[in-house]
Amino acid sequence: MKIARSGATCLIAAIAMVAAACGNDDASAPPPPTASATAQSTVEATLGATATSTAAPTIKTTNTPPSPATEEPTPESTPAQTPAPTVVPTATPSTTSEPTPEPTPTPDVGTTIEVEVAGGKPVDGVQRYRIDARDSVTIIVSGDTTDELHIHGYDLVVGFAPGRPGTITFEADIPGIFEVETHHHGDLVMELQVG
Amino acid sequence: MTAELNSVLAHGVGSRGDLPLPFYLFGIGAAVALMATFISLSYFWHRAWLPAAASGRSFGTAAGRVLDVVAVPARLASLALFVLALASSVSGAAVGSQRFGPLTVYVALWVGMAMVAAVFGDVWRVLNPFETIAAAIEWTAKKLGLPPIDDTGEIPGGYWPAVVALFWFLLFELCYHEGTTNEAVGGAMIAYTLGMVGGSAVYGRRWVRQADGFGVLFSLLAKMSPLYRDDTGAVRLRAPLSGLTTVTPRIDILAVLLMVLGGTTFDSLAGSTLWPDLVGTHRGWTATGINTAGMIVVIAIMAFLYYLGSLAVGWFTEQSAAEVARRFAHSLVPIVLGYTVAHYFSLLVLDGGQNFLRLLSNPFDRGSNWFGTADWAVNFFLVSTDAIAWVQFSAIVLGHIAAVLVAHDRAVETSDASEATWAQRPMLLVMVFYSVVGLWLLQKA
Incomplete structure (x- = not known):
């Protein structure tokens, strides 16, 4: 018929x-060009003991059933420069961070993100951090200029100056993706993916 | 104090981006769209019935007269809102990081009115402040005893001025790095108003009907609505989507739709993680340049695919590509709506829409609370992220199903179902591609 x-x-x-x-x-699984910037990464996400199995700030894997995307090992995505070989390579296309999950002595400490800013821009390139909803987040920002970090959506601001890093802790209670920018330079520093 | 810089991911005024769609939703979505398409095309739909359903049933002229009465204060309220937004932008007022002018234009107008039009019909025709201004010009000219402006027929260029107007708007919304500032929005509003008023002074009110990009787009979206008013002013109820059969098959109308479709797709791409991987992260005029080029390329790709589909269909039906492209232009309207809902629903109901209502009470940041909404805090939990994901997925899939139905209905006007199904295959593939790309970009958010 x-x-x-x-x-x-x-x-x-x-x-x-x-x-x-x-x-x-x-x-698109091979790492984006910015991945090389993580070679001398000073960014690390320390995850609390209560952190879930998705501790690594991988973005796409939460709801991904075993799919070709994750089954195929892509050699290019685990370059020699990867600082944390213990992290299970998840071959996610957009994750440019290579954090070192390590159990912290005190539980419920939440996620700590350290970021270094030079001339308003993040030294290690713009990265996205995945945070569980309602987790506690601490951002420690250091930089070579006096500026403020603005966390969109949450509308939080934390100041910092050369030699005087700024620290802010908040509960990640708004789900979504949020930009974090330097206020004076107006540069994107990182993205927070909550939920 | 540096101006708040626009966000690369959250459609200019938003402070929040949607979470990536889960991968399985994407797969299910594509499968559902394909199955529904396949079944409807092959088995159920043998003759065109939408054109006959388009006239619908009348509620009588009384309902129309009631609307005419309500329309007067509504028209004035809309004009007042327009003036308020313009004044707020010109004054440079900001409440925290929020500004009333940009919220009015990018959220209330661009997103809110588009959805209102699709559900309730061509409300914008009444609310359009430029229509009101043009009417005022006409009235003044009459009072001054000036000769009436010839208001019959088409303006030169047909709907191309609307295409230009929409492109200009999209440049501000999606490309210009300072597009969400008071200065940009205020300046753009003044320039747009001058264009509308100037055109109306020369061509009469028909200028607004054809050159106001918002008006042309909203009137197209309104064709999906089950409600409309006929020539006698009576309110009529018709089958949803059936009004699309009354869209004039023209190349400039097609251009309006492809422009908006491409623009929204570009917004989705620019907000995805693919975009910085592709072009890197940029700020300032570099970002503006890259965004502009990117948007033009995306619009061109969407248009080219539609052209290819038309060419292939024309090859089967022995028609020219342009003829086919015009004939099926109306089927793009539901896709435009689907994309708009998918990309901007959360902006409308969460931070964007709520901030608009909040600042409506305090547009000049002088501590006023005109409507009691000034103290509202944005409730980011009004809808859950799961609900948003389902709305996004449903909008894309339903939009494409509607498009395929409407296109098929037109195809069986001139050929039997079997032939039509056969000939429409290339266009179906284009639609599938659009939906897959739309979902894929949301998955990469």
């Missing part, structure tokens, strides 16, 4: 397109 056949051809072609799109997921 012609109709059914043409429809079926459609379906096959369309599924092929979907598959191709999923394939792009793999294709």
